[in-house]
Amino acid sequence: MKSFRSEIENPVVEKDILELEAKIRQFKEGNVDEEKFRSLRLARGVYGQRQPGVQMIRIKLPYGKVRAHQLRRICDVSEEYSTGRLHITTRQDIQIHYVDLERTPELWAQLERDEVTLREACGNTVRNVTASETAGIDPEEPFNVSPYAQGVFEYFLRNPVGQELGRKFKVSFSGTDADTGLSYMHDLGFIAKLENGIEGFRVMLAGGLGSQPRHADLLYEFLPADEIVPLMEAIIRVFDRYGERKSRAKARLKFLLKDIGLERFKELVAQERVAVPHKTYPFEVDLYPSTIPTTQKAPFAAITDKAAFELWKKTNIVPQKQPDFVAIGVKVHLGDFHTPVARKLADLVDTYAAGEIRLTLRQNILIPFVKEDDLPYFYNELAQLGFVDPGYNKANDITACPGTDTCNLGISSSTGIAVELEQVLQQEYPDYVANPDLVIKISGCMNACGQHTMAAIGFQGMSIRTKDKRVAPALQVLLGGANQGNGQGRFADKVVKIPSKRGPQALRLVLDDFNTHGAGHTFPEYYQEKGEPYFYDLLKELSNVENLTDADFIDWGSEKKYEKAIGIGECAGVVIDLVATLFFESDEKLETAQNALVDGKWAAAIYHGYSAMVNGAKALLIAENKKTNTHAGIIREFQELFVATGKVDLLGNFSDLVLEIHQNEPTEVFAQEYVQTAQSVITQLKNVRNEELATV
Numbered sequence: 001m002k003s004f005r006s007e008i009e010n011p012v013v014e015k016d017i018l019e020l021e022a023k024i025r026q027f028k029e030g031n032v033d034e035e036k037f038r039s040l041r042l043a044r045g046v047y048g049q050r051q052p053g054v055q056m057i058r059i060k061l062p063y064g065k066v067r068a069h070q071l072r073r074i075c076d077v078s079e080e081y082s083t084g085r086l087h088i089t090t091r092q093d094i095q096i097h098y099v100d101l102e103r104t105p106e107l108w109a110q111l112e113r114d115e116v117t118l119r120e121a122c123g124n125t126v127r128n129v130t131a132s133e134t135a136g137i138d139p140e141e142p143f144n145v146s147p148y149a150q151g152v153f154e155y156f157l158r159n160p161v162g163q164e165l166g167r168k169f170k171v172s173f174s175g176t177d178a179d180t181g182l183s184y185m186h187d188l189g190f191i192a193k194l195e196n197g198i199e200g201f202r203v204m205l206a207g208g209l210g211s212q213p214r215h216a217d218l219l220y221e222f223l224p225a226d227e228i229v230p231l232m233e234a235i236i237r238v239f240d241r242y243g244e245r246k247s248r249a250k251a252r253l254k255f256l257l258k259d260i261g262l263e264r265f266k267e268l269v270a271q272e273r274v275a276v277p278h279k280t281y282p283f284e285v286d287l288y289p290s291t292i293p294t295t296q297k298a299p300f301a302a303i304t305d306k307a308a309f310e311l312w313k314k315t316n317i318v319p320q321k322q323p324d325f326v327a328i329g330v331k332v333h334l335g336d337f338h339t340p341v342a343r344k345l346a347d348l349v350d351t352y353a354a355g356e357i358r359l360t361l362r363q364n365i366l367i368p369f370v371k372e373d374d375l376p377y378f379y380n381e382l383a384q385l386g387f388v389d390p391g392y393n394k395a396n397d398i399t400a401c402p403g404t405d406t407c408n409l410g411i412s413s414s415t416g417i418a419v420e421l422e423q424v425l426q427q428e429y430p431d432y433v434a435n436p437d438l439v440i441k442i443s444g445c446m447n448a449c450g451q452h453t454m455a456a457i458g459f460q461g462m463s464i465r466t467k468d469k470r471v472a473p474a475l476q477v478l479l480g481g482a483n484q485g486n487g488q489g490r491f492a493d494k495v496v497k498i499p500s501k502r503g504p505q506a507l508r509l510v511l512d513d514f515n516t517h518g519a520g521h522t523f524p525e526y527y528q529e530k531g532e533p534y535f536y537d538l539l540k541e542l543s544n545v546e547n548l549t550d551a552d553f554i555d556w557g558s559e560k561k562y563e564k565a566i567g568i569g570e571c572a573g574v575v576i577d578l579v580a581t582l583f584f585e586s587d588e589k590l591e592t593a594q595n596a597l598v599d600g601k602w603a604a605a606i607y608h609g610y611s612a613m614v615n616g617a618k619a620l621l622i623a624e625n626k627k628t629n630t631h632a633g634i635i636r637e638f639q640e641l642f643v644a645t646g647k648v649d650l651l652g653n654f655s656d657l658v659l660e661i662h663q664n665e666p667t668e669v670f671a672q673e674y675v676q677t678a679q680s681v682i683t684q685l686k687n688v689r690n691e692e693l694a695t696v
Contacts, residue, residue, distance in 0.1 A: 021105040045118025060121035062153040063131035064092030064359035068350040073114040075339040088335035126162040131173040139321040141175040142194035147288035160607040166243035167251035184489040206257040209448035214254040229281035234272040277603035293369035298377035316392040329392030335363030395438035396425040403444025410444035412461035412473035416556025473500040473555040482524035582619035602671035609678035616685040
């Protein structure tokens, strides 16, 4: 493995990357449990893909902002370690595919040379913080939310409270009441508000997509900006302790809210506020790096196809609040582009714009700070890159996850059907190129990475079985989803399940009916007026599986007979003692706690001590084949099974001892005492385990 230490200036980052390198080696040698290794590498942006032996790498880019030099660095990495293809995600990340696992540490080190990270891009962590792509330029925004998105990203990066959650935790910031950050579908969504000159946010809690979408609850009408970090940390602490851990299908925050209710959740959050190290957390907005547009004038450019240019300006130009500047929306087909194009784009924005781009939630690119007079030049340059397709964020701009192309969980093709539907729109419904309310999204499975459950017209990849037990690729058609603004949204209804090859015909039927009966209405209004039964009747004939042809058993973009094959293992499994692994991790957490004490990071030290004790209790419960679904359950059951029965003598109640974490402020004295207690507890628990093994 290539040495990379000399390339890393930040010792924290260097330690992180070296740890990944060491864990990869231990896993290959069979000394680390597969599940624990998966957790560690996912938290470092390394994700198994459908094809065996290679990894998908997710690059974490807060609120989608990418400087030109960072884009060039990503290109370097993609060319050296991957295939040169870059994929924009619906969370404003970039993914590259087909990377050798053993090369991921050096890849990460290369990215860090330009302050680009993989850390917590995947896994049960605080994921990439997303935001409105127009933050900082939107004429309607009360203030720029970018500094707050950046501040939250920085605060929770490597923060111990968010490293091993039951499931992922997603956060968004919206700059205006249009809620383009989609707060209603996030674990925490913030919508910018200004009250009496004070910057703050409307706060939405516990939304989510997946197979059971949930609309977020309103938590605060207005929360001052300096309280969002303490609030978020308290919420994550509650989620970490009470959230489900065994069943992934029930492990998101939305299920915890469903189980205990909003009022009880608020009570738990209030209890945790004592332990949060900051009562307020002011953001240094004035120190946030300003975007400075270039003063260089672009060369004169003549337009040969004026009609195409005018259509492009109509559908792809975004107004800015800064006089004489506009932003250019670039429609990126399925979110995929390649490094030669990316390099030229970086040079273009560096020279004639502001040296940055924004990746969008709809897998596109926004170029801010373009002089209006320079639009002809940009149009010609972008045309050479294949980047002037009209319809940015419009009906023919379809969002799709990778589906069965590379994802382990894909059931049927997302990208293949997306290509077909875009062709239908372009060739048969050209007027829809300017329609902003007909949002079409496609996911390859129920997990909704393509966000199909919030689309006006959504498709979910499935399979369908005939009476003679033949299996064909299928689509669940969903209709009526909409973002209604200010934290309100509507999830789409499941209407009918059809063979995948009939997806284009379903789209035609819906659009033809809309053209006939929807005059004067937006598509969401038209759907609400007609209702789900109307559309079931409209589409039900397409669900008939008794008249399938051979072509129906071949998925879009494939020439082979369809097989439902949800991807399996990313690496060969190993068999080791999970109990021993948990105790080993407890020791690691205690060591990290001691280092935090040396560095004066009292809250971090306390949380590592807490995690060590919960891990140790979990180890002994697993040895007894007991449930370990939640941290709260582990603490309670360990007290009943081991402490109350005298198997472990802790001179007190285990629950009281561990949960001192949320009853004390994170002072130096308490941190020292708590970590010392944690060390004593782990020593006793390991002794109990050793005694058990000695009697076997």
